[in-house]
Amino acid sequence: MVAPAEIPPLVQVRDLHVSFRTGDRIIRAVNGVDFDLVPRETLCILGESGSGKSVLLRSLMRLNPPRRTTVSGSLQVCGLDVEHASDNELSDLRGGAVSMIFQEPLTAFDPVFTIGRQISETIVRHDRVSWSEASRRALDLLELVQIPSAKQRLSMYPGELSGGLRQRAMIAMALSCRPQLLLADEPTTALDATVQIQVLVLLRRLQQELGMAMIFVTHDIGVATEIADRVAVMYAGRFVEEGPIGAFVAAPMHPYATGLLAATVNAAARDIRLKAIPGAPPDPSRLPPGCAFEPRCEFAIDACKTGVPELRNLASGRSIRCIRVGAAP
Amino acid sequence: MLLYLIRRVLYALPIALAVSFVCFLLVHIAPGDPISSIVPPDAPPEVVEQVRVEYGLDKPIIVQFGIWLLHILGGDFGKSLMTGRSVAQELSSAVGNTVILGLTAAIPAFTIACVLGALAAWWRDGWIDRIVGSVSIAAVSTPHYWLGIVLVITFSVFMQWLPAMGAPPGAASEWRFEWDHIRFLVLPAITLAIIPIGIVTRSVRGIVGDILNQDFIVTLGAKGLHNRTIVLHVIKNAAPTTLTVLGLQFGHLIGGSIMVETVFAWPGTGFLLNNAIFQRDIPLLQGTVLILSIFFVTLNLAVDLLQTLLDPRIRRHPGQ
Missing domain, CATH: 3.40.50.300 (P-loop containing nucleotide triphosphate hydrolases)
Structure with missing residues (x-):
């Protein structure tokens, strides 16, 4: 293309x-x-x-x-x-x-913040929306990258996800500001x-x-x-x-x-x-x-x-x- | 989580028991028969035997320990041979004084050290890092008693700004945040704070430096986050480990106060312990060592629990 x-x-x-x-x-x-x-x-x-x-x-x-x-x-x-x-x-x-996804999603996520929080903070930073709005968009993003039971994953820490789901979450984070x-x-x-x-x-x-x-x-x-x-x-x-x-x-x-x-x-x-x-x-x-x-x-x-x-x-x-x-x- | 908390507290109990047993044994480890300090050396053997039975010293050692422990749990630590007052009474004012001195030293020292260590790590190998590095090594290498004496000579003898030693009237029981009281604390608190400042600064520099080297810091930058947000991430990552260091250092600081309280005649547990040793005041010694040991056990427990609360990786799966 x-x-x-x-x-x-x-x-x-x-x-x-x-x-x-x-x-x-x-x-x-x-x-x-x-x-x-x-x-x-x-x-x-x-x-x-x-x-x-x-x-x-x-x-x-x-x-x-x-x-x-x-x-x-x-x-x-x-x-x-x-x-x-x-x-x-x-x-x-x-x-x-411009955003970036990394080779090793385990070390690329901050281990002591939840996935949802880490996606939301990017949205809050760039689009200046409220935290609740950012959190709603984070949920949409997790669904976009086809993470099953996305709502529960939002409140999980990176160490609690499998490698594949972590990389999907990393992609969701990278896509968060289009x-x-x-x-x-x-x-x-x-x-x-x-x-x-x-x-x-x-x-x-x-x-x-x-x-x-x-x-x-x-x-x-x-x-x-x-x-x-x-x-x-x-x-x-x-x-x-x-x-x-x-x-x-x-x-x-x-x-x-x-x-x-x-x-x-x-x-x-x-x-x-x-x-x-x-x-x-x-x-x-x-x-x-x-x-x-x-x-x-x-x-x-x-x-x-x-x-x-x-x-x-x-x-x-x-x-x-x-x-x-x-x-x- | 509650279950974990209960389990940790239960784990601490045998340690406390073992510690108190060692304290109890002090009487038997100490040279000389405890009887000899009660009865005159020329007393007839029947009298010695009678006193022995009276004090329960004829019973097996484990039974003696049981009896002693029951007394302790009831708040009866025996009587000081030196003053004739109850050990519990002596201890309660001394513990208060030590806590006041310890916190006065620790709170500013830990705050300064955490900030310096973090700054040094953030600008690693820069001039701040070099200065902080040399200052902290100098601080760690300064002996308490020497610094105490130098401070006294400078600020009490030459300048006559601050009292050389002693405590305000009433000390802990009538403590007030007034200059008349605080001025007694300044020199001992500075003396006590110097070594922990050095150690904590170096530890925090290491902890924060390790975190700044991790991959996720690059990710945070790649997300366009401001430095203030990145600092927040660093703090939350550094908090559990830093807290452990602070807990251990607070323990060391209280240990160091034995020397400092002696130099400045500050009537805390360290001063009491020192006197008890030189006067061979076994009950007082026993009581003081026991209280200090229980304090350390509790401190470690508190640090462990707090660390669990702060670190989500442990909080979700405690005990793994």
């Missing part, structure tokens, strides 16, 4: 760099990311642990620890320049036009496989019903195909390939993306030994000067070691960061 090009983008990210200072090391988590997101679109950011995908997502709301984080580049989210916004503008945006953009940080990773698919189906339905855009971070290609319009593969803090999900799954182009798909379990791959990518991702405090994937890449040539490849736009609406793709093998 790609919207027409004349709609102004909801999110516009240009040459984003994010790094952290820890002791005397500098961790370069995001190293030049560009993308646009239009309303009602779902972008899936695919990458393994440490690829910088969660940091990228959090920087869209300026949620990275402020004292240790250095950000450069431009970040427009729902019309707000996130990096230069005042604290007040930012907190109006957070939970209002956001235009929902950021999801591996929301199904901590759940059982059967609950995972229920939550995904729910998220997709709500996204369509409420007309939200969504950025969905995951390391699971299965999850990405379930929910995404577009997919971006992230490696060492950069997008290495981006494009419509269908085309990507049918024919990945970047050697890393090809490797990822080859290492994924699917029905066709029964009885075949999965092919792992040799080596490990580079240390984000000591990135190689050239292509970050070059040390692990079976197609690497000497030119790969000099200079980070540009992200090239291809005619098919896809883009790729590899000098070898399209060149003679």
